[in-house]
Amino acid sequence: MSERNGGMKRGEVLLEVTDLRTHFRGEEGVAKAVDGVSFKLLSGETLGVVGESGCGKSVTAMSIMQLVPQPPGFIAGGSIRFAGRDLLSMSIDEFRRIRGNEIAMIFQEPMTALNPVYRVGEQIAEAVRLHQGLDREASRARAIEMLDLVKIPSPEKRVDDYPHQMSGGMRQRVMIAMAMSCGPSLLIADEPTTALDVTVQAQILDLIRGLQQETGMSVLLITHDLGVVAEVSDHVAVMYAGKVVEYAAVADLFAQPRHPYTIGLLKSLPDLAAPGERLHTIPGTVPSAFHFPSGCRFRTRCPLASAECAEREPPLDELPDVGGHSVACHHLKEAEAL
Amino acid sequence: MTEPGDKQADFDGGEALSPYSKDYWDLVFEQLGRRKLFKLAISILALIYASAIYAPLLGNDRPYVLEAIDYKAYGQAQRTLYPVALSVGRLVRQGPEGYEADKSEGAEQDWEGALQAEVDAAENRIETLRSYLGPADTELLDSFQEKLEASVAAAGAGKSDEATALSKEAKEIAKEIRTELAAVDPENPEAGGHELVPQKSYPLFETITSSEVFFMVLWAFVLLWPLWNGFWNRALLRGDRDRIRKARRPKLVLVVGTSLAASLLWGQLVGGEMVFEVSPLKRGLTTNEVVATRAVFPPFSYGFAETSSGETFRAPTWTAESEIDEEGYYVRGARVPEPDPITGYKPPGAPVEVRYSEPPRNSPWRHPMGTDSVGRDLLVRMLWGGRVSLSVGLVSAVLLVFIGTVIGALAGYFRGWVDILLSRLIEIVLCFPAFFLILMVVAFIDPNTIPPIIAIVIVIACVRWTGVARLARGEFLRLREQEFTLAARATGVPALRTIFRHVLPNAIGPILVAGAFSVASGILTESALSFLGFGVKHPIPSWGSLVTESRSAEHWWIQFFPGFAIFVTVVCYNLVGDAIRDAVDPKMKVQ
């Protein structure tokens, strides 16, 4: 399957998102849910996008797949390049050939993500028939293959089940099977384990990891759980209020977080080594997407906020001393003291 | 960019603080306030209900205030005083024994009762005479009264001779009254006579009952709601949202309390009673038996039962086909009478009688919605008819929501065998076509044992509660499993209290929606029942029964206007229901 990476070798840029802006028109104005997000995803690697609810990470993923509901939402700017092609300038028909085929997505709620009136196998086979032109028998065989790939026992029996006959974890496996069925080079996983039990979480993450290693595909993993990020990602992008505030390799990020927000996040994790300590919190709440603060958006909750932070938005700059680690903050020096 | 915490003026004079201090109802009202259609619908409904509530003040054949001289009444009082005096004299002369002997078979009164009755009659007439004559000419009246009272007292004390003598004197005075106290003939002022003083009275208000007053005052508050509520919120509470929220209950108390107080006060002071007959006043004013110096009539000065034989099935007077000439013949259209081709005989026309205070014969304002088979004005009948249709719709909806909510809540909350039993009950009632069943039961109700309007309300409620019950049951089943219910139960709140104080306020959204739609369906049902002839009986009009006055295609106004009124009301209620449904949608956006 490794030839399917669009001919890419491991380490080349597969997905490049530049200054993506996705806005929503609402009654109170325009919500700038994603406002200038840029990152690169290399072939064969896992990028974890992490942040609180409302920071725009899901919208980013949906924008890549062009699944943002168009009446209130619209892509206001930026570019998304996949395997050298500009996705946003394609016609929708062209893009549909990529969607589900070269880029696949799995979602957060497995309980409602499958159509309740069609059999599971049929839902997988449908994608295969569409993108790979197989006939009914062949696509059904492929569906069984896929169910096996995601380690569902007795796949030849399960293929005729309806979603309501399966548990949450199994349904998520089916979703993964469906996503993998056409051999995509990029898998976008939007909070795939949030709705599952902890033990099932671990299984699913293992599965994704294993599939990635087998096929060499890239994974864009959206989550709010730092533990998940630490487990599976190669690189991490931390998002806040529609912007990326820090980007680094995973080990780097956890060892040496630079942005005050990241530092705050990591500090809030309960530490088993120090029981009885008061839990750290970041004061305040995420601002409404209609009314972001001027300048740096984190300044209303940042202990280091200054006048400069209100006037000028800090750019996401690569750190001079460490390679591949970018931060958007005016007060990096002071941040080290946190 | 605005900072969180900026204050913005809100739609009702309060100010919007940060989103977190709004409670559920604040959000709902805000959502509702944003929808223009909702506001429009509510305004139209308020006006429609106003027209029904204030119907007696809008379409009535009695004037609000009347300053007039009732020559006929005066003349009658003046002339019939003497016969009364005669009767008194006879009774006094007979004495109790003579009376008993003379009494006819089956007469129930005794001597004292008969005497008292005659005295009362005399008193009435004296009252009338006194009020019209003013202070100057009361000598005769005073002396008459004196003599009469003395005579009666003497007779009561047994001094029959004295009594007889006194009564004779009273008779003489009465004779004098008859000749001397004649009033000035308004058409012949030179002939002499006494000048009468006009009496002031409020005939219309005397027909308004205290319960009607309750609704009128209540509705005045409702109609003026934006004004007084906005004023209260802005001026007194200075827009503080928390205080506004706390002020909800006092406002309610004020509105209901004032209405109640006004209604009780009215009952004591005026004590009006509803009248169904046509008022003799209008007739008197028209024939100049009553001469008014000031008479203020309602805008549509017809009674809902007031007929007019010259104007049967008259088209709305603003149409060309409605014009009638002086002899009562139609000028154009299908109803122009043709003389018989052989004999040349033309049937006599029925001239249109333009009564006191009515617009001229062919004025467009005379009968804006035409008349019915006996010449009754349709607009006034629609005003009064609206009372039936609107109140049946509203009351039946309130009742059925109540029944349905209670049953559904019990079924959904307690589950188990209670649920099974109640669900079976719901299913059984659902097996019937609702309208059919309602029709069946209503048709068999004897109008003598129970007023049809109450029966219709009860039957509609007893048949249609199932929809709400299912909704309520679904909501309660869902909410029962939510954390706040479990918390309430865990802390030991008794079951009934949990239901009504904790779960119900959350379930009430969809129930309110169903309620709004139920009013619409109640109005439709009542009008359909009346249309088929099974609704309220004559002479009370209802929108549905008005339509049945004529099925002929010539009389389009009879079929059009009442149905149109129903249509507009139903549209408004449906808009309200839709708006509430969107406002309580759990996917409400909190910005």
Next chain:
Amino acid sequence: MFGYILRRLLWMIPTMFGITILVFTAIRLAPGDPATVMIGISSGGEMKGDVGYEERIEKFRHENGLDRPIWIQYLGFLGPFNIKPDGHPWFGGSGADPWGGLLVLDLGHEFQRKTMPIIEELGRRLQVTIPLSLISTLLIYLFALPMGIYSAVRQGTKLDAAMTVILFILYSVPTFWAGLMLILAFGASGLHWLPVLGLHSKDAADLATWPYIWDTIVHSILPIATLTYGGLAYLSRQMRVGMIEVIRSDYIRTARAKGLSEKVVVMKHALRNSLIPVITLFASILPILIGGSVIVEQVFDVPGMGRYAFEGLIARDYGIIMATTTFSAFMTLVGILLSDIAYAMVDPRIKYD
């Protein structure tokens, strides 16, 4: 599935019993003496003080069995034996038919026309009402579904807004008013395109087959339109709402994420899910049509079952009323059963064993 259908059919029998008992008692429980109501109507409104009034009431009640205990009256209605007025059941010596009652499909005789068996007249009337109702239902579904789908998919466009407004208005129009307005508009005084009364022209019996059929069709247009518009507005609103909600759900997003074209997403994935609630609505449309037929048949002078029920009510004829009500309840039950079966067929989550 067959077992389920069989069980439901069997279950219908006690339910029908329950319904007949319920209707029977409901009518008897209505406040007021039915005899006075019926005598009052049939003899032109007598006053209480009339000579012989009391005797006539007594005679009437005895003749029609109203003076017997209520459960015997019910048995008389139910059968299978005829119960004579003096209380003795079955096998009377006068030669009267011993069999009678609902169980042998004898619904009694009309009060006004004493020799007319109700079931015969009912059958005649049903031949009119059932086709009208069926055609109406068909038209409702035929038009409402596409309209609802189109409206949901093209949500927010001018056409959708216009359609929503029009349907909303239609939904709020009272049935009898709609009928009357249609008559005014299309009848002799208006455009004079369509006949407005009855199901046939006066001389219809003389027409040959095809012109006769055409005549019937033309006469049926307005009544069917009046029967249909309400259900059409209602159902298409429901379809639209259901469709919009389904389109917003997660599995539609999944379908799109697979790269399926919008057409397939809507027609294959969304449609079947949104049909489910709409199919169950069939159970409620039928009773509305039955109730509406009373009004429509009265307005358009169509001799159907609704009209028959109305005539029975005017005449306070227990027999006709029981017959029509029982039959309507039966039709409603059938509608509910059909709807449940269809529901099970469409939604795989429902399994009846």
